Amino acid sequence: MAIKVLVVDDSGFFRRRVSEIVNQDSELEVVGMATNGLEAVRMAAELKPNVITMDIEMPVMDGITAVRKIMESTPTPILMFSSLTHEGAKATLDALDAGALDFLPKRFEDIATNKEAAIELLQQRVKALGRRRVFRPVSRPLTTRPSVDSHVSRPLREEEPVKPLERSVGRSAAPARASGKQYKLLVIGTSTGGPVALQRILTRFPADYPHPIVLIQHMPAAFTPAFAARLNSLCQIEVKEASNGDAMRPGCAYLAPGGMQMMVERAGTSGRIKIVSGTPEMNYKPSVDITFASAAKAYGGDVLAVVLTGMGADGREGARLLKSAGSIIWAQDEASCVVYGMPQAVTVAGLSSQSISLDNMADAILRESGRG
Template sequence: MGIKVLVVDDSSFFRRRVSEIVTKDPELEVIGTASNGLEAVKMAAELKPQVITMDIEMPVMDGISAVREIMGKTPTPILMFSSLTQDGAKATLDALEAGALDFLPKRFEDIATNKDEAILLLQQRIKALGRRRIYRPVTRSTTPTPAKSTKTPASPQLARSVTPAPAPVRGTVVKRASGKKYKLLLIGTSTGGPVALQKILTQLPANYPHPILLIQHMPAAFTPAFASRLNGLCKIQVKEAQNGDQLRPGSAYLAPGGMQMMLERGGAHGRIKIVAGSADMNYKPSVDITFASASKISGRETMAVVLTGMGADGREGARMLKSAGATIWAQDEASCIVYGMPQAVTAAGISSQSIALDDMAEAILRESSHG
């Protein structure tokens, strides 16, 4: 039996289009379609799909409300379709906060350079989500305290996250610091990254002693909104990186979508260089690119963390960092939405620790206190 998929969209044309793509893969099966969020909530309970594809703007009940209802009643992996606009970015981030696990542009020409590539990517995303079992969203006891009053209040849904089913082996917990000294923290991620980054960054104090470079696979229209949202929630400062930014302790710099973020010498802690990158790069931004540039500048004084995500982006950059003496950690399988990128660095023997998401911020703080 294939992975059972429920397709939700108010456009009959788009429902047919997505259904045709899904059923082309023998490992996938469309078991139903819904034209609005209310139908989706009912059909999710009745049909028990393993993955739901969800539009955002729909009559009767919108996609964000539907995600919230489904995750509260019958938790199911949900893939959102979004427009690549400022409003679409905000709505997609709201959907991820409500419990959706991933998103793709609704215009398939924005997904990939050709039709076949776009079809394959959609099928791969659905299969990756369908292999994960999830439980109800929970509010952890470690929910961060509100951010500084000078920042924009964050959405109340931000503390909600989806807990993946536990794997047989849990990641290790770092009980004591290694004693190494650091000057830079790098974090690379993809699918599931927005929630994972939020969970980690909201636990860092305003006086966190190092600059942080964040590489999240995300379209250009989304990264300004994501950086702004994180900045409103976190005690540290978070911004979308700009060419020439001087790195400062207690500040996080999010790689802009559609571009590549590199580190170069300049100032006390280094300077950011933003470039377009080559057209044949699979990821813009790419974790490998940023990690590789940091290996030449900060080397052994760097800590790099690879979080949840599809594929293997970050493995080769992490290999270069490790060769330069850097410390590499990976998120453990149990807490990943997709155990792809962390598995790549772990299987290659590059990471020294596999750490659960709930424990990652504490481990980073303990290790960074010696920097």
């Protein structure tokens, strides 16, 4: 049975273009088109689509408001289309906060290096979201710092298939107690669904978290400054977009800049960030594999690495190097992932020692780091 798609955009040309691309795939079917957010809310309730593609700026009702209302009344996986600007980034992050699961650039030339690749990636994203169940989100706007108690370069390999699990691997509960291992660095890699996952984890960390934190999120260059600023405004720890030469400090999270590669190096008793452009054949900018590999070289077995929700297998080979050096790798469990690709890759490869739900991940990390 085909995945049913509702296309929402005030541009007739864009509605037709997206619909043509979606309908080219035999596994997908456009069941309706809406010209504004108000129509989208009504059609979502009437048509019960499996996926909605949503513009942000529309008359009558904007896309962010529409996402919020749809998630309240008819929870549905939503893929946002966004401009690659600072304002577009902020609006897209607002849409993700409202309940959207993923986003793509609105200009197809920004999605991939050629037309065919862009078309295939759009189809793959829609299919991936269409296979997920979505539940009504808990209403808790994050506008202040909470209490501690309370991509786009040659992206097609992001969708490379991972062999399905044939049996349950790993444990989904949070570890009962800390292992007692000593760490010097926490590294977290993620892609689709990552912005919300990172926000949920990092807002639980206290200001005196004992290690530097390195974050690799597949995200365009225009988005990472806005995303780092948003996390910094919500978290008790400091969060910044990483710059070349940054000295790594405990209680500070360094977000890899979009369109670049981030590595970590040892500098005396501490560490520092190295930012490079990478080579054209690199499939992700930033790449989890590259950052994980540099952490293995610089810190050996003193790393706790976490792989969160995302398509494909980026992070698997870097995790292999980390594990060989004696570091610990954890994966997000399938049930709490938007897309169970990257965590599945490290789990099936036997690299992850724990599969942990997103709800339990922050507590597990804090406990393992001596702060639980």
